[in-house]
Amino acid sequence: MRSVSDDQTTKARIRDAAILRFAQDGLDAPLRSIASDAGVSAGLIMHHFGSRAGLRRACDDYVQASIRDNKAKLMVPAGAPAAMLAQLAQLEGYAPLVGYILRCLQSGGELTSRLVEGMVADTVDYLREGVRAGTVSPSRDEAARARLLTDFALGSLLLNLPAGKDPLILAELPAWFAAYVDRILQPTLEVFTEPLLTDSTLLDAYLEGQGSAQSTERTTS
Amino acid sequence: MRSVSDDQTTKARIRDAAILRFAQDGLDAPLRSIASDAGVSAGLIMHHFGSRAGLRRACDDYVQASIRDNKAKLMVPAGAPAAMLAQLAQLEGYAPLVGYILRCLQSGGELTSRLVEGMVADTVDYLREGVRAGTVSPSRDEAARARLLTDFALGSLLLNLPAGKDPLILAELPAWFAAYVDRILQPTLEVFTEPLLTDSTLLDAYLEGQGSAQSTERTTS
DNA sequence: TCGGATACTGAACGCATGTTCAGAACATTA
DNA sequence: TAATGTTCTGAACATGCGTTCAGTATCCGA
16 A cells, blocks of 8 residues: 555554554553554554564564664663653653553563663663762672662652553653652652661671671582 | 362352462453362352452452451561562462462552552651661651652562563462572662762752752642 | 566454353251 | 252353454556
8 A cells, every 4th residue: 555645664554553552551452453543454464463472573673673772862871771761751752662661561571671681781881980980889799789770760660650540641651750750859869878777787797698608508509 | 069178168269269360370360260270160250259350359358458467467577568578478378469469569450559558658667667776867758768668679579570471380489589589688788788879969969959949939739 | 568476455263251141059047 | 848048050142352364456577
């Protein structure tokens, strides 16, 4: 076909409609609704993507590629992973993409692992620069700390987002992100500036136990 | 009926089977599989619970009641909310309950809000005692900090759990929890003992901006 | 202009699900 | 024992889904 206003391939149009529907109605949105949005029959989705799983795979790949591109582009600070999603959500036209990512994170699919891994890597870089600049204290295990902080940020985001509330109103997403950041910023800064625990007895005790345990029972990896 | 080994009402047996199935196969587990597990016809579920939603409501209520009971009972420390789930998971026979809770947290139903709210309240108490004992530093907003820490704990838990991996092997849950705690304990203790940010310029800047903003634009709540 | 490939439709199939319902089995009370 | 209400079954219904398929329109190279 490809008749009027041919700014997109039909296949791409279906993919975009799918991302939007998945973001709005959840990852179990029916193929027929996607087809309807794209102005297309359900059978054509099968023709282009083989199956529902194929469509999901195409969406995942496209989203990951988009993230990769936009990460290098507008993400100057690129530090906190949640901040990246918040920034993306503000960007005109990127709300469906962010919504799709949130749905995936919630359901824990394959994309989740890939995205989280990428965010952990970014956080590692970000923290390393902070350590070099002297604004961030060094860690005994930089990788573990980066993963922990990433999990904290993404996890609390997931727990707080208007979950279950189907459908997810994408138009409200930017405002919601802004409110969320506004809500957590002060306690977050506080807890990462002034230590929650007043002394290091707990940490010392753990390190002590870990040290002796490692020297005695070295059987397990 | 209520014939042999009548240690439970049929209704209770169905509820328990439902919690187990929901935990294992997800909250969209078919009623027929639950009925089969309970040795009962699907129609009987309707007779006792009215609908699928009614069964879910019964499960939610039962789980919340169990949590309330066990909180007062064995939760001596009761501090970190994730720790409570970890402890419960170790307890013989409570793995399905924990699995069900994890599924609910992931899907963000009504139980989620209730449970999270309860855990936030517990954390508030726990932190208050720590502050009084001098082991925990005070906060500018105790409620906000408690919520943040709860979200961190639960969120990172959700993000890390063997998600999407249907079915969830309940027998492996205790071991998984142990491994998870072992993995995050050191970086967690570190980040809450030695401040991540080396100075308070960021926090000060935020408090500064917030203070002046509050004095000038007091329109929004 | 022809012919084959590709894009696309719309109806149909097969399956799983929640729910309904008529009736059987059972318990309880009179 | 008879009557009555509760528990429970098994088949059936209605619906919505992913997928298949035969057939039609459209494009493109020879």
